[in-house]
Amino acid sequence: MRTIDWIDDAVVLIDQTLLPSELVHLRLSTVDELVDAIKRLAVRGAPALGVAGAMGVALAAASSSDPAVVRDLVHRLATARPTAVNLARGVDRAAAHLPSFPAVLAEALRVRDEEIHSSTEMARRGADLVTSLCGSSARLLTHCNTGALATVVGGTALAVAFELHRRGTLASVTASETRPLLQGARLTTWELARAGIPHRLSVDSAGPFLMARGEIDAVILGADRICANGDVVNKVGSYAHALGARAAGIPFICVAPESTVDLSTPTGADVEIEDRGPAEVVGTTAPPATPAVNPAFDVTPASLVTAIVTDTRIWYPTPPRPAHHAADSPRTA
Numbered sequence: 001m002r003t004i005d006w007i008d009d010a011v012v013l014i015d016q017t018l019l020p021s022e023l024v025h026l027r028l029s030t031v032d033e034l035v036d037a038i039k040r041l042a043v044r045g046a047p048a049l050g051v052a053g054a055m056g057v058a059l060a061a062a063s064s065s066d067p068a069v070v071r072d073l074v075h076r077l078a079t080a081r082p083t084a085v086n087l088a089r090g091v092d093r094a095a096a097h098l099p100s101f102p103a104v105l106a107e108a109l110r111v112r113d114e115e116i117h118s119s120t121e122m123a124r125r126g127a128d129l130v131t132s133l134c135g136s137s138a139r140l141l142t143h144c145n146t147g148a149l150a151t152v153v154g155g156t157a158l159a160v161a162f163e164l165h166r167r168g169t170l171a172s173v174t175a176s177e178t179r180p181l182l183q184g185a186r187l188t189t190w191e192l193a194r195a196g197i198p199h200r201l202s203v204d205s206a207g208p209f210l211m212a213r214g215e216i217d218a219v220i221l222g223a224d225r226i227c228a229n230g231d232v233v234n235k236v237g238s239y240a241h242a243l244g245a246r247a248a249g250i251p252f253i254c255v256a257p258e259s260t261v262d263l264s265t266p267t268g269a270d271v272e273i274e275d276r277g278p279a280e281v282v283g284t285t286a287p288p289a290t291p292a293v294n295p296a297f298d299v300t301p302a303s304l305v306t307a308i309v310t311d312t313r314i315w316y317p318t319p320p321r322p323a324h325h326a327a328d329s330p331r332t333a
């Protein structure tokens with residue numbers, strides 16, 4: 001199952017806002033429709049956004065022969081969401097082939113195929129690393145959603161869990177729910193259940209305590225942008241898990257394709273963090289006029305990151321710390 005693809009002159013993607021209750025595919029044949037899908041997170045996750053952006057340029061190229069019109073559509077695609085570097089990158093790659101529609105589409109399909117290939121590479125390399133750090137019965141905690149839904153097939157961090165499960169060296173995954181849009185609760189649990197992986201759901205704030213209680217061997221998650229100094233920008237809540245992992249003495253592993261590594265951004269402080277407005281936080285719980293802050297992402301400083309696994313390498317942004325011995329902690333889950 002591909003999360004996103006190009007079929008019969010349109011972008012076809014799973015509407016992630018409807019999961020887990022309904023599995024519905026959207027067929028988007030205009031840039032307006034695709035930008036709307038990106039903004040409301042019908043398609044989401046850094047690699048999937050890169051593919052969506054590239055395919056969107058193909059929609060733009062097909063829709064007009066007026067360069068000014070196409071330029072405006074391309075700009076709207078590239079800026080639909082600001083934080084994941086993959087979106088603007090995918091758009092730029094495809095737009096470099098304008099005005100030729102066949103050349104733009106060919107590049108968009110290359111972006112798609114590269115992400116499919118990257119997922120396999122990250123899974124293998126990440127599984128080797130987790131086993132070397134945690135032994136042959138790893139209990140992982142993950143945040144947000146990094147499975148096929150966030151890529152095209154497979155995933156990033158979750159692809160590592162799938163690979164460990166295939167090898168018989170995964171004990172369990174704790175999915176942190178990921179307030180406020182619940183990508184962990186709605187999407188990660190859905191993917192883990194479909195894969196037959198033992199898992200449980202926790203509220204975000206339980207993560208560091210579960211680590212302190214010795215129930216987690218490693219935190220493994222994705223990224224929306226990895227900066228030149230190794231700072232990891234990812235779904236809000238990642239930083240708290242990194243602090244918990246450091247306090248508990250367990251590895252904090254980021255898994256992301258090279259397409260998410262942005263050497264032109266020096267540090268996390270240089271990244272625009274999307275704020276999605278108060279409504280998602282206030283919801284129906286707080287008094288309606290309550291002011292709220294809603295950063296969709298946070299920055300985990302490189303100093304808290306044990307390793308960054310990409311499709312081509314393992315990057316240790318800070319000098320390795322003494323190895324954690326899983327046997328030091330009581331195994332209660």
Ligand code: MRU
Pocket residue numbers: 041044045046047084143144145146147150151155156157183221222223224234235236296
């Ligand atoms: O707001 P989202 O759902 O697009 O955020 C997605 C994440 O933060 C993912 O963890 C990240 O893109 C890595 S996906 C493989």
